[in-house]
Amino acid sequence: MDQxxxxxxxxxxxxxxxxxxxxxxxxxxxxxxxxxxxKAAKSNENKAVVYFEMGKNFxxxxxxxxxEESFNKVLKSEGDRPDVLEQFxxxxxxxxxxxxxIPLVKKLIPFDEDYKEDLTNLYVLTKQYDKALAELDELDGxxxxxxxxxxxxxxxxxxxxxxxxxxxxxxxxxxxxxxxEKEHLNLIFLYSEQGNKEKxxxxxxxxxxxxxxxxxVHLALYKFYLDEGNAPEAIKSMRIVFASEEVDKETxxxxxxxxxxxxxxxxxxxxxxxxxxxxxxxxxxxxxxxLGDYYAAKDRKEDALNAYExxxxxxxxxxxxxxxxLLFQIEFKKYEAAAKLSFEGLEIFPAQALxxxxxxxxxxxxxxxxxxxxxxxxxxxxxxxxxxxxxxxYTQLSLAYTVKGDxxxxxxxxxxxxxxxxxx
Numbered sequence: 513m514d515q516x517x518x519x520x521x522x523x524x525x526x527x528x529x530x531x532x533x534x535x536x537x538x539x540x541x542x543x544x545x546x547x548x549x550x551k552a553a554k555s556n557e558n559k560a561v562v563y564f565e566m567g568k569n570f571x572x573x574x575x576x577x578x579x580e581e582s583f584n585k586v587l588k589s590e591g592d593r594p595d596v597l598e599q600f601x602x603x604x605x606x607x608x609x610x611x612x613x614i615p616l617v618k619k620l621i622p623f624d625e626d627y628k629e630d631l632t633n634l635y636v637l638t639k640q641y642d643k644a645l646a647e648l649d650e651l652d653g654x655x656x657x658x659x660x661x662x663x664x665x666x667x668x669x670x671x672x673x674x675x676x677x678x679x680x681x682x683x684x685x686x687x688x689x690x691x692x693e694k695e696h697l698n699l700i701f702l703y704s705e706q707g708n709k710e711k712x713x714x715x716x717x718x719x720x721x722x723x724x725x726x727x728x729v730h731l732a733l734y735k736f737y738l739d740e741g742n743a744p745e746a747i748k749s750m751r752i753v754f755a756s757e758e759v760d761k762e763t764x765x766x767x768x769x770x771x772x773x774x775x776x777x778x779x780x781x782x783x784x785x786x787x788x789x790x791x792x793x794x795x796x797x798x799x800x801x802x803l804g805d806y807y808a809a810k811d812r813k814e815d816a817l818n819a820y821e822x823x824x825x826x827x828x829x830x831x832x833x834x835x836x837x838l839l840f841q842i843e844f845k846k847y848e849a850a851a852k853l854s855f856e857g858l859e860i861f862p863a864q865a866l867x868x869x870x871x872x873x874x875x876x877x878x879x880x881x882x883x884x885x886x887x888x889x890x891x892x893x894x895x896x897x898x899x900x901x902x903x904x905x906y907t908q909l910s911l912a913y914t915v916k917g918d919x920x921x922x923x924x925x926x927x928x929x930x931x932x933x934x935x936x
Contacts, residue, residue: 522552530565539569560589562790564596571603579603594623601630610637625654632664641668662698678702690722693729700732709739727756738774746771749785754792764792768799772806789819797827816840824853831861838870847877858887863893865901872908876915884912885896903932 530545535848546566553559567582604613606804612624614634620627628651635644645668648661669678684700685692696719703712713736719729730749737746753759753767758909768788775785785803792799800823807816817840824837834857841850852869861867868891874882888909895902906929913922 520552520554523549523554523558525560527551527565530569534565534569534572537572539572542569546756548744560586562854563589564599567596567603568599571599571606576603576607592619594620597623610634614638619738628654629661632661635667636664636671641672644668644924656861662694666698666702675702677704693719693723696722696726697728697732698846700729704732709736712736727752727758730756731759731763731767735770738770743774743778743781743784746774747781747788750788761798765798765802768792769804772802776806776809797823797825797830797833799823800826801830801833801836804833808836808840813843817844821849828856831857831864834861835866835870838867838874841871841873842870842877845877847874850874851878851880851883863894865891865896865898865905867891868894869901869904869908872905872912876908876911879915881912881915885909885916888912898932903929903934906932 526545526549530542530549533539533545534540537936543566546562546569550559550562550566553562563582563585567579567586570576570579570582580600580603583596583603586596587600590596592801596757597616601616601620604616614631617631617634621631628647632644632647632651634640635647635843645665648665651661665681666678669675669681679699679702682695682702685695686699687696696715700712700715700719703709703715712732716729716732716736719726720733723729730752734749734753737743737749750767750771754764771785771788774854775781777864785806789799789803801817804816804819804823807813807819817837820833820837820840823833827833834853838850838854838857841847841853851874852873854867854874857867858871868887872884872888872891875881875887888905892902892905896907906925910922910929912923913919913925
């Protein structure tokens with residue numbers, strides 16, 4: 513208010529009332545107060561401040577045409593004030609009026625060079641790709657490269673189908689700085705995306721030559737080695753990937769899945785697979801889950817169970833791994849282990865009907881009819897539209913009550929099992 517000069521009491525009272533109403537999101541009341549403040553304003557400067565606030569309130573109400581009109585009044589009176597230009601830019605951006613945003617951003621750049629990034633993005637949004645690329649080159653020259661700008665450049669090349677331009681750009685960057693791992697990796701990706709495996713493989717080997725300590729390059733190399741049937745080199749690359757702290761776990765799982773698929777077709781490398789799993793499984797059990805799935809698919813159930821049990825010991829919160837372990841334990845009549853594991857599993861997953869069923873089956877196998885009944889009758893409440901599972905519960909309950917000597921309840925549950933209609 514000190515900067516507004518001499519103001520009337522009416523102006524000050526209504527202006528502050530407008531600010532208060534805007535703060536509590538009563539935008540219509542704020543505008544009512546601003547209209548009164550406008551009438552009480554003694555100078556163009558006072559009116560400009562009112563129009564600015566009006567524009568903001570109209571924008572909150574999504575009355576964009578009126579907001580635009582208000583901001584234009586301020587600019588006409590006060591010139592290119594950056595705070596007004598910023599609000600105006602935000603107004604257009606909300607409406608996806610990207611073409612109209614460009615002149616405003618150009619006016620903001622002298623006040624803040626960060627708006628050059630916005631200008632580049634607006635050129636992309638309006639499909640002015642040549643201008644966007646020119647801006648990106650200028651920004652790289654001014655501030656050095658950034659991951660965001662590189663991603664934007666790649667987006668432009670994809671949108672225009674100009675992969676050759678992208679490749680030339682990357683090759684030039686690599687010539688300028690052969691140690692730049694990121695640009696090598698981008699080049700490998702682009703060649704791979706083109707389907708040019710030979711060039712991609714060459715680019716990967718070139719990265720390794722320029723940067724022998726690169727770990728990320730092995731994410732590409734192991735695949736190329738597998739494709740050409742060079743398992744020993746592929747295994748070396750995979751071991752580097754699994755040991756690397758630069759590679760996230762999800763990516764490592766994908767690499768492992770690729771190797772499992774390869775071993776499925778080339779079983780002579782199964783020992784290497786087991787070794788890699790043992791190395792990679794230090795912190796988690798999910799790798800053992802994948803190994804167990806591999807053995808299960810080959811009907812090697814004992815090996816599958818062994819892998820699953822190792823996995824669940826490391827990863828007890830993995831429901832799928834828990835379920836597979838229990839199913840195989842019960843198949844092999846390891847009832848004591850299954851009863852203990854399912855009981856522990858229910859503490860983590862108390863609403864999973866299958867776990868109550870498997871706990872009941874395990875306890876029936878141990879002749880612990882009381883425990884079986886308790887688990888099975890509790891689990892019935894968690895069955896959701898699954899007639900087959902419901903029938904299994906009734907069958908197991910009939911068995912438990914038979915062992916207990918309660919013939920009446922055994923028959924009741926046997927009848928319920930027989931009456932359960934299975935889906936066609």
